[in-house]
Amino acid sequence: MQHLRGGIVALAAALFAVAGCNSEGPPRLRTQWTSPVCQSGAGCCDESELRCSGDPDAELTCSCFKSWRCDSKLDECTQDAPDSPDGGGGAWTCRVDVELERCEKDGSNVPEGLNGWRCTQEGDKVVCQRPLNTPDGSGGWDCSYDNESTVKRCVRRQQLLPPAVPPLVGGTWSGPCTGGAPDVMIVLDRSGSMAWLSGWQSKWEQAQAAVRSVLATYGKRVRFGLMLFPGAPDEDCVAGTVTVPAADNTSAAITAALGTLPGGGTPIAASLANARTYFASSGSSGRDRYVLLVTDGGETCHGDPVQQVQALASARIKTYVVGFGGDVDSVLLDALAHAGGTARSGALGYYEANDLATLSVAMKNIVGQLCGK
Incomplete structure (x- = not known):
């Protein structure tokens, strides 16, 4: 049996050596095919690692038994290449x-x-x-x-240092708020598109860094909370829920809660509805309360975000809006800013940001306005 298997492997090598898919190193054969002639397939492996079964006079089914494998949809997967993501080797x-x-x-x-x-x-x-x-x-x-x-x-890619954050423009304050520290719920988009690169970092990495920067500046003066949406990164339309309630000294808890991966859709409306429900039951009605919405897109779960922002405004909760990146729904975000009572003067009522620096500045400018409002 062992002799027969070796003969099959040798026959496969002789028949298909012309189909090597890597011009460097020893001959390699395409695998994961069923054909008497090697045509196309889903990977390569050394001849000694090829395992074939079937009638060598009719057709063979060959598979690679190295430490990696590919399915039939992928054209090729390389292993032990010096420029592979893990520096060579690995399964x-x-x-x-x-x-x-x-x-x-x-x-x-x-x-x-x-x-x-x-x-x-x-x-x-x-x-x-x-x-x-x-x-x-x-x-x-x-x-x-x-x-x-x-x-x-x-x-x-070359590991670069994060770009320097420009000085805060306007809306600065250094002491405690005269009316008490406001509650600010950061409602942060962690949908799948936040994994896309913007420059040398993903948008999610930049958003994490921007939030940390805001916390470092205002964390002892503002009662921050955090909501991430969608509520489950592997589900498209699960509404965001409050991960960290607004309270004093929440910087460490928020930083820890940011240690997740993006994924899923963009249920803005349902998440804003949950923010309103949270504030209604939080017992903080005597404080100034705000929602700080940061998103890189628009509603994808068939809700009505404008209606939810209007409901927040009716409860005396203002909503600030930051659009992050070039794929935002600018019409929707502008409408949200106006409905939330925070629209800026000019063509767009919401704050625009395209990278870590501008996102940090936008968020700090917003928070810096809140004392005494």
Whole structure:
């Protein structure tokens, strides 16, 4: 039996050596196909690791038994390449979904903390990122396709220092509020689009940093709370719920709550409704209360955010709006700012931000106005 298996492998190698899919190193064979001639498939492996079954005179089914594997949708997955995301080696499982290409480490022989890669298509490139809790601080990778989209190459982007945040413009204050510290509920978008890159970081990473910057400046003067939406990052339309109630000295709790990954849809209306419910039951009616909404898109769950902001306004809760990035629903966000009683003068009533620096400034300018309002 062993002799027969070796003969089958040798026959497969002889028949299909012309189909090697990597011009460097020893001959490699495409696998995960069923055909007497190697045509196309879902990966490569060394000849010695090829396992075939079936009638060699008719058709063979061959599979690769190395430490990585690919399904039939992916053209090729490379292992032990010096420019692969983990620097070479490791067990990878790759698959292609309809809208998102995901690259995830296999469970075997994976250094702790390095699994869970997220990859998104950007033009002719696939951009892969580590999860936020990895030892190297989340990093990022640029992946492109060579040889007419058959080989994916991933190169680590240079680790740059975060851009300097410009000085706060207007709305500054240094002492406690004369009317008592206001309650500010940060309602933060963590939908799937927040994982997209904006410059060298994802929008989610920049939003995390901006919130931390606001907390560092105003955390002892304002009673901050946090709501993330959607409420479950693996569900499209689960409304956000209050993760950290508005209270004194919540900076540490909010920072910890931000340690999650983005995903899902953008249920703005349902989340704002939950914010109103929270304030109604929080016992803080004697304080000034605000919602600070930060989103990179628009309503995707068939709700009516304007109606919810109007309901907040009826409860004497103002809503400030920050649109983050170039894909926001500007008509909706402008309407929300006007309904919330916080519209700026000019063409757009909401605050615009496109990167960490401008997002930090926008949020600080908003919070800096709240004392005495």
